[in-house]
Amino acid sequence: MTTTDEVRWLSSDELAAWRSFSLMLARLPAALEEQLQRDGGLNFVEYHVLAGLSDAPDRTMRMSGLAVLVNSELSRLSHLMRRLEKRGFVRREPDPCDGRFTNAILTDEGHAHLVRLAPGHVANVRKLVIDALDQSRLDSLRQCSEDIVQAIDACDAG
Amino acid sequence: MTTTDEVRWLSSDELAAWRSFSLMLARLPAALEEQLQRDGGLNFVEYHVLAGLSDAPDRTMRMSGLAVLVNSELSRLSHLMRRLEKRGFVRREPDPCDGRFTNAILTDEGHAHLVRLAPGHVANVRKLVIDALDQSRLDSLRQCSEDIVQAIDACDAG
DNA sequence: GGCTATGACTTGAACGTTCATGTCATCTGG
DNA sequence: CCAGATGACATGAACGTTCAAGTCATAGCC
16 A cells, blocks of 8 residues: 555644544534524535525536535435425426436525525634634635645545 | 624635635545545544544543544444444443443454554545645644634534 | 447435434432 | 432434446447
């Protein structure tokens, strides 16, 4: 797997950083979902599905495009859309131009629900992340995030 | 909920930072779990249960203490321990001193499994996080994480 | 113009988490 | 003592995600 058998354990500083980071990694998503669940009965992905559709022309997107947008797999999205469909927030229909594709469409009811929910969600993101950090820290956090995602991609490719 | 009805939407810089951060938030846990699952058939929490027990005196901890350590609820831990118990990695017995408590104990087999797995996991954490950032970025990430967790706690309390 | 290949979903079963509830041991006031 | 109250788990059903097939429409090739 690695080119050497040496294990480079973490220094105490590295370990402390990793622990703090790791705790945040566990608690932030839970805190964000808690608000969405409480106020709108949606989880994180469901919210972003509605948000993504609302920004799309005709509030319509292909399932496959939507899956990429919300960083999810098609199967998960399919199950998820069935639930949202039951609640009347979206509907699906085959693409008239090419029957292989399925178009996901945000209904008026779904749009209304999103509009109800968005302010609270943004306020929460502000309170827990954006406003909890000063400008330079936020910049640094962004850079860290990009570096980490890049490391993951490099790892997947290699 | 909020003291004002004004919605402070995100600026484009803030939005960009949030998007990068949010993507990392989705992909890093998946990448870490993928390695643990592939190499050891464990998820993140299961790994940290074994790791936590291995650092404890007599490789023994109360369920409730372990739950706090791995930032999990007792119910989840209980189900999880039943699975680890089936695989022979841990065992449970009532605390001889106080029958209300249950002691979770790491078996030799569980310890051996952890020892097999730890180097790969640490290498992965290094590759994807620690070594992907320079020293000052890592410090900053730690500070960000602590600030965010603090904001969550403040929010829960308020 | 059929025949296979490919791509885009959909579906059902297996798995893990959450939620509500049950159980059991100890403490506590009377 | 003994009758709740409390605290620490355990358990079962409901829910969401993942994984492995299955379906169905078009594209390409002969």
